[in-house]
Amino acid sequence: MPYLSSAIMSTLAATTVCIPSTLEPQPAYVYRSKSYESSSRVCLELFIQHPAGNSLTRFRFERLASELLSASLDRIVISLNKTLEEKSKKRLKVSNVTDAQTQGFFISEAQILEGVDNEDSQIRCFEVPKSRALGDVLLPVSDTLSSNGLSSRSLFLRLYGPTEPLTFRLISNPARIHTCRLDTLPMTNYPVVPFVELEDASLMHCEFLWFVSKSTSWPSEPCHTGFIFTPRPEHLGCRLRLRVCPRNANGQMGLPYGTMRQWSKYGEPIDCKWPVALGPKQPFHEHRSKAFETRAAVDRLRVVSYNLLADLYSSTEAARDIIFRHCPLEYLDQKYRLPLILREVLSYHADLICLQEVDGSVFSKYFKPALDYAAGMNGIYLSKRALTQVGNDPPRTTVSLDVEKGEGCALFYNRSRLELIRDANILSLMTYAENEPMLSELVQSISEEVTTKHVPEIFSRDFETSRVKSYTHGLVTALFRLKLVPSVAVNKEPPVDRLLVVGNTHFYFHPVADYFRYVQARVVRYHLNKMAVAASAEFGLSVSILLCGDINQSPEGPAYQALLETEAISSTHPVSLSLKSAYGSNADSFTNWVPGFYALLDVIMYSPATGMTCLQTLPLCSRDEITRLLSHDAECKPVPRGEPVDEQDLYALPNAQFPSDHLSLVADFTWHDKESSGH
Numbered sequence: 288m289p290y291l292s293s294a295i296m297s298t299l300a301a302t303t304v305c306i307p308s309t310l311e312p313q314p315a316y317v318y319r320s321k322s323y324e325s326s327s328r329v330c331l332e333l334f335i336q337h338p339a340g341n342s343l344t345r346f347r348f349e350r351l352a353s354e355l356l357s358a359s360l361d362r363i364v365i366s367l368n369k370t371l372e373e374k375s376k377k378r379l380k381v382s383n384v385t386d387a388q389t390q391g392f393f394i395s396e397a398q399i400l401e402g403v404d405n406e407d408s409q410i411r412c413f414e415v416p417k418s419r420a421l422g423d424v425l426l427p428v429s430d431t432l433s434s435n436g437l438s439s440r441s442l443f444l445r446l447y448g449p450t451e452p453l454t455f456r457l458i459s460n461p462a463r464i465h466t467c468r469l470d471t472l473p474m475t476n477y478p479v480v481p482f483v484e485l486e487d488a489s490l491m492h493c494e495f496l497w498f499v500s501k502s503t504s505w506p507s508e509p510c511h512t513g514f515i516f517t518p519r520p521e522h523l524g525c526r527l528r529l530r531v532c533p534r535n536a537n538g539q540m541g542l543p544y545g546t547m548r549q550w551s552k553y554g555e556p557i558d559c560k561w562p563v564a565l566g567p568k569q570p571f572h573e574h575r576s577k578a579f580e581t582r583a584a585v586d587r588l589r590v591v592s593y594n595l596l597a598d599l600y601s602s603t604e605a606a607r608d609i610i611f612r613h614c615p616l617e618y619l620d621q622k623y624r625l626p627l628i629l630r631e632v633l634s635y636h637a638d639l640i641c642l643q644e645v646d647g648s649v650f651s652k653y654f655k656p657a658l659d660y661a662a663g664m665n666g667i668y669l670s671k672r673a674l675t676q677v678g679n680d681p682p683r684t685t686v687s688l689d690v691e692k693g694e695g696c697a698l699f700y701n702r703s704r705l706e707l708i709r710d711a712n713i714l715s716l717m718t719y720a721e722n723e724p725m726l727s728e729l730v731q732s733i734s735e736e737v738t739t740k741h742v743p744e745i746f747s748r749d750f751e752t753s754r755v756k757s758y759t760h761g762l763v764t765a766l767f768r769l770k771l772v773p774s775v776a777v778n779k780e781p782p783v784d785r786l787l788v789v790g791n792t793h794f795y796f797h798p799v800a801d802y803f804r805y806v807q808a809r810v811v812r813y814h815l816n817k818m819a820v821a822a823s824a825e826f827g828l829s830v831s832i833l834l835c836g837d838i839n840q841s842p843e844g845p846a847y848q849a850l851l852e853t854e855a856i857s858s859t860h861p862v863s864l865s866l867k868s869a870y871g872s873n874a875d876s877f878t879n880w881v882p883g884f885y886a887l888l889d890v891i892m893y894s895p896a897t898g899m900t901c902l903q904t905l906p907l908c909s910r911d912e913i914t915r916l917l918s919h920d921a922e923c924k925p926v927p928r929g930e931p932v933d934e935q936d937l938y939a940l941p942n943a944q945f946p947s948d949h950l951s952l953v954a955d956f957t958w959h960d961k962e963s964s965g966h
Contacts, residue, residue, distance in 0.1 A: 331363070471558040792836040
């Protein structure tokens with residue numbers, strides 16, 4: 288016999304209730320509320336059809352988990368009757384419904400039943416004692432279904448009235464969509480992705496229906512199904528609507544989305560605030576990515592590094608009126624930039640994507656579901672640490688390692704090409720250096736005399752503030768097992784088991800931060816090598832290193848040079864793996880360009896000593912090249928806000944075709960046949 292709790296067995300009622308197992312009761316949804324952090328609360332949602340009406344009405348109840356079941360059921364009965372009575376009175380006033388149809392349809396009692404599946408096609412149910420706590424009864428419910436559609440422990444809610452009782456099967460932790468918004472500008476030939484927040488739902492099993500309309504009415508049939516929709520040229524000027532149906536990993540339908548009072552499988556419609564606009568042409572990106580328009584061969588690994596320009600910064604007054612004063616505001620807006628970024632990133636067919644300046648909500652609600660759905664990728668995210676004020680006389684700024692700032696670094700990896708073994712993120716590079724004996728002297732030697740020339744001079748030179756802010760930067764680190772298969776034409780030997788340590792970081796930007804960046808670089812090099820040494824000893828394999836990021840320093844700077852050097856990891860490992868840049872550098876090369884400043888600040892570095900080889904990189908470009916692309920249309924010539932901008936910087940980044948102030952880096956890697964045996 289399936290599980291039946293001892294508390295119920297000891298207090299069985301004299302009679303039992305039998306429900307035909309062939310009759311599937313209506314679902315009622317039970318889940319733990321997150322509205323109140325200080326107390327545990329239980330939510331119950333169900334839909335009831337009034338006898339005088341055709342539609343199902345939604346009811347939602349939220350009660351303390353510690354409340355007695357008797358009190359909770361009494362409140363449910365009272366609330367249901369109150370609402371049903373109000374609906375009855377309204378129907379009598381506005382329709383031909385007779386009083387006999389509406390009177391007397393009220394709930395007299397509510398019970399929670401626990402049942403087992405019997406062999407005689409009947410579900411024998413026993414009433415759960417009302418002296419138990421609501422949470423003890425409802426929260427442990429499992430909605431894992433057996434082959435006959437019933438869970439191993441089935442609970443039912445039964446409502447008794449003058450007619451046949453209403454029976455609901457309780458579904459615990461149903462698939463839910465908390466948030467679903469169309470917050471980006473829909474443009475022809477660019478992906479439209481809803482900002483979504485799922486709970487107990489499977490993105491791949493949820494239903495997404497897209498509708499377009501040029502009138503005030505909506506068609507009955509969708510023009511597209513799937514999580515991502517790319518409007519076509521014929522959709523220009525159309526309105527956009529999305530309908531969703533949440534489902535869990537078993538395909539079981541969940542709670543209808545939104546707060547609609549009437550039942551609908553697809554819940555509340557999500558309408559976009561903007562009509563479909565004409566998407567910009569991006570000839571540079573299209574030409575630049577020709578070599579990467581197909582997925583890398585099975586024996587190769589493709590890597591992308593990209594600083595996205597976080598909305599946390601681009602939406603500030605300083606960004607609009609000083610740093611990016613050349614950029615029209617509509618192109619600086621996140622709702623315009625995100626579709627361009629996503630299309631570009633997807634076009635590279637990468638196996639690893641390292642992003643910097645990713646807003647927390649953009650990671651969790653936009654890129655994470657989009658890259659999961661479109662590219663089969665999982666994501667790891669590490670936010671920068673937040674600054675807090677302590678004390679009053681005078682107040683002092685410090686870093687809270689347990690508080691997130693709101694933007695950070697993200698690492699996405701293709702599940703079919705890389706197996707995550709573990710991650711080992713560093714919350715604060717500077718704090719790591721303080722606590723590591725082999726690095727602590729670097730922090731102690733920092734002095735106010737440190738200066739720099741490698742970043743724009745528009746920022747203040749307050750040394751103490753810079754010192755504290757340098758502690759907010761961390762490192763995303765992960766150890767992967769590669770699933771690459773050597774090409775038969777290249778190597779007929781069996782696949783070689785390989786491990787890869789990946790780091791993604793964003794160094795401090797400030798003008799007085801040269802030495803801070805140098806310390807951060809030393810920490811990154813030390814930690815990645817330490818992980819590689821440990822993994823090699825654990826698995827007995829050669830371990831390669833890959834580093835991506837925005838180091839906020841050009842190649843001649845000390846941080847860049849520090850990443851290329853070697854040093855002792857410990858007394859037993861006197862020499863670390865050296866890194867090599869996948870990209871060369873020249874006077875015209877840059878990855879970051881704003882009025883008054885341009886430099887090659889972003890890196891993809893790797894360890895060639897382990898047989899890792901860079902096969903090709905996405906070419907960089909000059910400022911003149913970008914200017915020629917955008918200056919052909921005199922009507923689109925930017926009009927700077929505030930201080931004038933030099934003519935050569937009018938088309939600096941971002942702009943209509945380039946959604947960030949950085950260019951992306953893309954590189955293909957492979958491994959030599961000859962494997963090194965260790966470190």
